[in-house]
Amino acid sequence: MQSSVSIKDLSLSFGQVKVLESLDLDIGQGEFLVLLGPSGCGKSTLLNCIAGLLDITDGQIFISGRNVTWEEPKDRGVGMVFQSYALYPQMTVERNLSFALRVARMPKPEIADRVKRAAEILQIGPLLERKPVELSGGQRQRVAIGRALVRDVDVFLFDEPLSNLDAKLRSDLRIEIRRLHQRLKNTMIYVPHDQIEAMTLADRIAIMRNGVIQQLDDPHTIYNRPKNLFVAGFIGSPSMNFLNGRLEGGRFSVDQTTIPLADYAFVNPPQDGKVVLGIRPEHVAVGDDVRRMPVQLESEIEIVEPMGSDTIAWTKVAGQPFTFRAASEVHLQPGQKVAIGFDPSRGSVFDAESGERI
Amino acid sequence: MTAAVDNLPGRGAAIEPRGPKPKRLTPARIGIYAFLIIASIFFLLPLWVMVTTSLKTLPEIRLGEIFSLPQQPTFDAWFKAWDTACTGRDCNGLKPGFWNSVKISALSVPISILIAMLNGYALSFWKYKGADLFFALLLFGAFVPYQVVMYPIIIGLSRVGLFGTLPGIVIIHTIFGMSILTLLYRNFFASLPAELFKAARVDGAGFWQIFFRIMLPMSVPITIVAIILQVTGIWNDFLFGLVFAGRENMPMTVQLNNIVQTTTGTREYNVNMAAIILTATVSLVIYFLSGKWFVRGIAAGAVKG
Numbered sequence: 307m308q309s310s311v312s313i314k315d316l317s318l319s320f321g322q323v324k325v326l327e328s329l330d331l332d333i334g335q336g337e338f339l340v341l342l343g344p345s346g347c348g349k350s351t352l353l354n355c356i357a358g359l360l361d362i363t364d365g366q367i368f369i370s371g372r373n374v375t376w377e378e379p380k381d382r383g384v385g386m387v388f389q390s391y392a393l394y395p396q397m398t399v400e401r402n403l404s405f406a407l408r409v410a411r412m413p414k415p416e417i418a419d420r421v422k423r424a425a426e427i428l429q430i431g432p433l434l435e436r437k438p439v440e441l442s443g444g445q446r447q448r449v450a451i452g453r454a455l456v457r458d459v460d461v462f463l464f465d466e467p468l469s470n471l472d473a474k475l476r477s478d479l480r481i482e483i484r485r486l487h488q489r490l491k492n493t494m495i496y497v498p499h500d501q502i503e504a505m506t507l508a509d510r511i512a513i514m515r516n517g518v519i520q521q522l523d524d525p526h527t528i529y530n531r532p533k534n535l536f537v538a539g540f541i542g543s544p545s546m547n548f549l550n551g552r553l554e555g556g557r558f559s560v561d562q563t564t565i566p567l568a569d570y571a572f573v574n575p576p577q578d579g580k581v582v583l584g585i586r587p588e589h590v591a592v593g594d595d596v597r598r599m600p601v602q603l604e605s606e607i608e609i610v611e612p613m614g615s616d617t618i619a620w621t622k623v624a625g626q627p628f629t630f631r632a633a634s635e636v637h638l639q640p641g642q643k644v645a646i647g648f649d650p651s652r653g654s655v656f657d658a659e660s661g662e663r664i
Numbered sequence: 665m666t667a668a669v670d671n672l673p674g675r676g677a678a679i680e681p682r683g684p685k686p687k688r689l690t691p692a693r694i695g696i697y698a699f700l701i702i703a704s705i706f707f708l709l710p711l712w713v714m715v716t717t718s719l720k721t722l723p724e725i726r727l728g729e730i731f732s733l734p735q736q737p738t739f740d741a742w743f744k745a746w747d748t749a750c751t752g753r754d755c756n757g758l759k760p761g762f763w764n765s766v767k768i769s770a771l772s773v774p775i776s777i778l779i780a781m782l783n784g785y786a787l788s789f790w791k792y793k794g795a796d797l798f799f800a801l802l803l804f805g806a807f808v809p810y811q812v813v814m815y816p817i818i819i820g821l822s823r824v825g826l827f828g829t830l831p832g833i834v835i836i837h838t839i840f841g842m843s844i845l846t847l848l849y850r851n852f853f854a855s856l857p858a859e860l861f862k863a864a865r866v867d868g869a870g871f872w873q874i875f876f877r878i879m880l881p882m883s884v885p886i887t888i889v890a891i892i893l894q895v896t897g898i899w900n901d902f903l904f905g906l907v908f909a910g911r912e913n914m915p916m917t918v919q920l921n922n923i924v925q926t927t928t929g930t931r932e933y934n935v936n937m938a939a940i941i942l943t944a945t946v947s948l949v950i951y952f953l954s955g956k957w958f959v960r961g962i963a964a965g966a967v968k969g
Binding site: 410 | 864
């Protein structure tokens with residue numbers, strides 16, 4: 307895969323505060339990359355650096371094989387879509403779309419062509435004469451995407467584009483962005499509003515924390531084989547259960563409970579010591595399914611959260627909090643004792659000291 | 665609806681509350697209205713005296729009934745104040761002062777606002793090293809008493825040959841309006857989403873293009889506020905006009921003072937009153953005309969779009 311955006315040894319600090327630290331990232335041609343992390347992890351900052359809106363402290367940025375580290379935003383071949391849409395309020399949709407082209411002094415017929423094409427792709431043709439205030443949130447965001455579209459750029463940058471929309475509209479537009487990517491095959495770098503956006507849209511996800519990329523993998527790997535405790539805890543809702551215990555001769559033990567890890571795929575040959583066993587709430591079985599699970603436990607339910615499609619129950623395993631997700635048909639009540647089971651080979655084992663997956 | 669009517673005080677309290685809560689005239693409310701009425705009389709009475717006096721003849725004024733209506737209203741005093749009242753040796757009325765004030769305002773207002781707008785824009789969006797310090801210094805300028813810097817400025821302006829000239833007084837008004845106007849614009853631009861600026865940069869617009877094509881059209885509401893501030897401030901200015909404008913460009917306020925303070929002959933109160941009202945009219949008109957725009961401007965700025 308030829309790389310479209312390539313970031314080498316990028317650092318950025320504001321005074322004493324280091325926001326990004328010698329960050330390396332290669333994004334392939336036509337790839338949809340999602341930057342995910344807690345607020346303040348530097349994901350938006352990274353996006354702004356790629357766009358050229360922030361002066362970096364050190365490092366290099368290549369876009370389409372060209373070193374653009376010192377280039378102005380407009381010369382980098384990037385289009386950007388912002389959370390607040392950032393439409394020019396006094397201009398009509400048509401003027402908004404054509405602004406960049408007019409600034410670049412493109413011939414009028416070509417401007418008209420490009421605006422028409424973008425309006426068709428985004429289905430905003432009837433809105434061209436309106437002002438941004440007369441548009442709904444979804445329509446505004448379409449125009450904002452269109453503004454990046456008309457410039458015919460190689461790379462699209464999205465900075466939480468769907469955050470200001472309601473849940474229904476958000477999922478609609480999510481599909482549309484997916485469709486747009488399949489149609490245009492541009493490289494897209496996307497900072498999502500939530501994990502669902504990240505998981506559904508991404509070819510690869512980069513999980514960031516304190517300006518450092520923790521894991522860069524496809525959504526499936528990120529979800530099933532998180533590299534460390536941070537990634538494991540960050541991805542998934544409700545978050546992964548962590549049981550603190552010891553690894554002794556290939557078995558995980560906590561209090562009186564021992565869990566065999568014979569089928570678990572260790573990264574390196576395991577060594578005895580303090581470890582954390584992570585089990586996703588949705589990998590826990592209740593009811594009849596428990597019998598098929600290698601590990602079976604009894605636990606008392608403390609809190610039940612019905613979510614509609616399923617139910618989340620809070621219990622304790624070996625004195626440590628443990629949640630599981632059950633089908634909504636399973637009737638659960640606080641105080642009730644239920645049998646739960648899981649397959650430790652689907653779980654993750656982390657070194658308690660370093661937090662790394664073992 | 666009937667519930668609200670039935671629920672008036674004094675009627676049966678057994679009615680189930682429903683619909684809008686009935687409004688009652690409480691003692692506190694009566695007190696507020698009484699205060700407001702007294703306050704408005706307090707402020708309107710001088711205006712009343714001025715208008716009626718300006719319409720009276722001198723013999724009628726000498727009767728000393730300052731609150732009474734004029735028996736034979738006449739605009740003679742107004743014409744005299746405008747056209748023929750004497751300021752020292754010249755007897756041209758306020759007319760030349762009016763046009764001088766128009767000249768000074770017409771130049772000072774747009775120049776000071778344009779520069780302040782640029783200042784605020786640069787300080788909000790194009791942060792350079794020391795921008796905050798520069799802004800702090802500029803703000804400090806708002807607290808410097810005029811009298812302190814007056815003499816050095818006189819010397820400076822006369823060195824470059826601008827003392828007592830129209831460009832001189834325009835420069836003075838521009839400089840002294842800079843602090844407050846820059847503050848106004850900087851805060852306005854700081855309240856705009858930074859993403860708008862980023863979007864424009866990604867779209868390829870530079871410093872001037874972003875300023876003229878995006879920021880300038882967006883700053884209409886705050887510009888109206890700035891115009892009101894500057895027009896009324898410069899029109900009402902006396903000190904700078906007196907010191908820096910020179911004999912040729914004496915603004916209306918200075919000429920008004922000369923008419924009112926003249927010591928020769930009888931005091932023509934009706935002419936004085938007319939002259940004062942004439943001078944104040946411009947500021948009043950600005951307030952009345954801009955009132956609607958003022959509110960609209962504030963409202964337009966409040967709505968996110």
